[in-house]
Amino acid sequence: MKAKKLNILFSSVGRRYSLIRSFKKAMNDLGVKGSIVGTDINPLSPGLSIVDSKYLVSRCTSPEFIDELKDICRKEDIQAIIPLIDTELLVLARHKDEFRDIGVEIIVSDEGVINICNDKITTYKYFRENNFPTPKVLDFDFTLENAEFPLFVKPANGHGSINTFKVNNLNELEFFKKYVKNPIIQEFINGTEYTLDIFADLKGRVLSVVPRIRLETRAGETNKGKTVKSEKLIKVGKDVVEKLGAIGPVTLQCFVNEKGVYIIEINPRFGGGVPLGIASGADYPKMLIKLLLNEQVLPILNEFKEDMYMLRYEDAIFIEDNQ
Secondary structure (H helix, E strand, O other): OOOOEOOEEEEOOOOOHHHHHHHHHHHHHOOOEOOEEEEEOOOOOHHHHOOOEEEEOOOOOOOOHHHHHHHHHHHHOOOEEEEOOHHHHHHHHOOHHHHHOOOOEEOOOOHHHHHHHHOHHHHHHHHHHOOOOOOOEEOOOEOHHHOOOOEEEEEOOOOOOOOOEEEOOHHHHHHHHHHOOOEEEEEOOOOEEEEEEEEEOOOOOEEEEEEEEEEEEEOOEEEEEEEOOOHHHHHHHHHHHHHHOOOEEEEEEEEEEOOEEEEEEEEOOOOOOHHHHHHOOOOHHHHHHHHHOOOOOOOOOOOOOOOOEEEOOOOOOOOOOOO
């Protein structure tokens, strides 16, 4: 029997040490031979210390970026690229066909999907047009004259909860409208914040949805979290992603209160807290590896451990100059 082989490149590995470790474990558990390659712009990115081969590349906005990735793919015999940051998604989506021509599948949704997710106003319109509950937005659902405080201000093209603010009165609103670049102003939703880690196959069929409560965050990522089995949230996640037509990993943010579920935003990539869902039994690395090997993967929508906690802590990696 021929041994299964697969070489995967993670683009912009950053701090995603735990996720890459999960992929290495999945390959070992499945008996898949191959290597994990990582790229980044920063030679001191922690994720580069766990990959089998590492490369420094230009920023994704550089004209050299795509050719650099192609050269690495040819050199390392790569079969799949998994991008890990928002800024690379659209760039790579635009070049999916070029990489397929050299035998590489980029695990990223199509350009139209990325455009919907990248701009918060476009995301809002998508939710409204498809009857998914989402916070009301200034100039679409209400005016300043009938606005009810508090409100919430964030960049329309932002990520990682950077420059997001609760505003309590008109004076604060006027200040943050100028302070935040290209702002979107929403009603403020009180409730419990959830992240849904969702995984769809390469045709857009959702295979798994793991809701988790964001108990504590740091720099926009979950620092402490807990898995929750909620049929309502699982259905919301499945419906949103399948209607959108996204593939692979998707992260959905929402709030839940006595009035219902309010979807905040959607990111078509692995979320920072996805290791919790993987540890709870929704093994997305194994699913993706099987899909890339053309093996059947069936949906496991409710097959994960409930009330599993993730508690992140400080640790360090030590390297020398020649490493």
